Amino acid sequence: MDWPEARALFPSVDKIVYLNTAGGGPLSERSAAAGRAYYEQSLADGDIHWDAWLERVEAVRGELARFLNARPANIAFTANASTGLNVAAHMLRGRGRVLAVADEFPSCTLPFLQLGHDVDFVTAAADGALDIDQLEAAASETTAVLAVSFVQYKSGFRNDLECLGAFCRQRGLTFVIDATQGFGAFPIDVAANHADFLSFSAYKWATSGYSIGAVYVSDRFLVPASYPLVGWRSAREPYDLTSDSLDVTPDARALEQGHPPFAGVFALGASLDLVAEIGIDRIAARIVELTRYLHQRLDAAGIGVLSTRDESHQSGITVAAAEDPGDVVRRLRAEGVIVSTRGAGIRVSVHYYNNRADIDQFVAALAATGA
Template sequence: MPAWSKVRNSYPALKEYTYLDTAGTGVVSVSTARAARKFYEQVSNHGNVKLKAWLERVGEARRQIALLIGAKPEEVAFVANTSHGMNIAALMLKGQGEVLTNESEFPTSTVPWLHQGYKVHFVRATRGVIQLESTAGAAGRAGCKSASTARPLSIREAMGRRKRGIIVHSYVQFATGFRQDMAALGRLARRHGHHFVANITQGCGAFPVDVKEWGADIACCSGIKWMCAGEGAGFMYIRRGLLKKFKAPLAGWFSVKDPMRIDNRTVRLKTEAARFELGGLPMPSIFALGCAAEQTRRLGVGNIAGRIRGLTDYLLERLEEIDVPVASSKAPEHRSGIVLVRLPGAGALVEKLRKRKVRVSARSAGIRVSLHFYNNRDDIDAFINHLGRLVSSGKRCPGAGRGALA
């Protein structure tokens, strides 16, 4: 088991802030920052002399990502962010049917498909839960927003309505932190002849990802959140069979098998996912991502997930003590690093907390608290103490109930 207090020392921001906002931006470790900086030091001192070494480091970063998500390196492409990957997915899967998603997706999962003219169906989330199977209790609550009828729908029911299509779904929802059972979703998708596109940005780096076990066709991830790699690079997984089956909708000089031939007449594309790396790469960001992925693997994703569970248990206990409700599902199998605290006036509260150097986000009528392995109980105590004081001072205002906190 990692010595978490020692690990924490590698994340300098935690000395200054009570940082509970990894779902917004993960804190970058000293060595990850150094990996990115090293590129600029080298290009500043030596120009392109280190090019061969840089390309090898890109290869190593790809290998680290592949190991982290259970893929082969040939199935991993570096992209700028999740949106970039989703756009490639939406272009690639044109003609494969309509899109099925849920109403609580981050727009990155929906805008690229809507923009390409796909019909997108939104399954309802009920109290933060996105049902795969319908249950008696869900009847009348779950539903498919864009369908013409108001009949209750789970994902299975919505899939059953069409012979094929594309399910686009996040591993972890950005506001509530609901963690979906992606292996079960993948099984459903296969049974119903749907392609399965996963947005893993809010889960990868914190909870296990196994794209093969899930049966994902495509998975897209940004490096900025739970991967703790900063801005500029993300990655996408594309299943090998898909790479063979579908024509590449984009290509550039670096997409071809031998770019250094500088051939401007023929297009012989790489067979790997790297064909979507069209030209010069954002090397510093990729080096940071590779370093962060290696650190994640060294700590062990299982250990990280366990650490997050322990911290969120403690947060839930402390919230109960100050009588502040939680909007996230508390079912152990659906919990993640995100806890949505139900409080009106969240925007103003978050601003007040920020003045006290407590970093959290305001999301959908609540405060989103996100806990990664580098947090500790002291962070949670600091947050609870500040929040408790703000909430009780809000209650003391004449005529004010919880709703007057803003």
């Protein structure tokens, strides 16, 4: 599939200059059709497709597991990233201090604070860079967990998960990742990265719409007694409908408790199929190439780039400097150019369905604001 063909699957990006995937990605025609098919089947036939829906859920679970290099038993579908991070925070109670990064997306740290974990914060560099020596210095004998995002939502800095995973392994830390700003944009290998918990929402880079995400739980944490919430589908034999004794499956699906959100899972499944068809390595390379072009154009227009210049840490997110980002974002929106404001700048996101013309239009409109 070439890039114009891929773009054509996202009708919304032809109506506006859409550079806001970090806020929320557009749906593709395929994900919309997959979600809609569930509602249409239910509308036409009631519940008679229930078995087929459950089979499709397991097929998507398998697909997601392959994408992450995990087993289906390590994957639970969730409504959002926060749910998966809460699962991690609950299951890690009593293990020791948590090392986290100041200014992370709140869902990465609030679940730990809510449950009374002791959290130590390290401060990243201005461009979002995290230094292993700094983490090393901040970790104490009692540190047990490192909780970070794959791609930082404000700076766009893409952490090297392999390097952080090696650090965790060497120090015996549990590695918790919020992958929301990278899932669907860059490859993720939970085994190679020694991840223990990885949670994501699929409405951004995985273009699957709201209310669907997943959490990966590594084998060593698949311990039923530690699961924070259970329901009928948590049972080893759910269809026995036993209610007077507890036999929870060690499988991560136990964390789903009850019925999965069919429409969301099917939309995610269609997105995973699309990513597989295009190729995640091609998508990642396309994002890096478009980001390089964006930086060149901003440089040429004399507009400051606050994000990292190191391509090995770049993501789909770039932050451009502006005196009054809120005002600029409002003025750009009025011209059909959609970006967002974060921190001291304008957050611009490029995904594979964007093209150079989008970037040219954005930079021209931004320059015209005199920002």
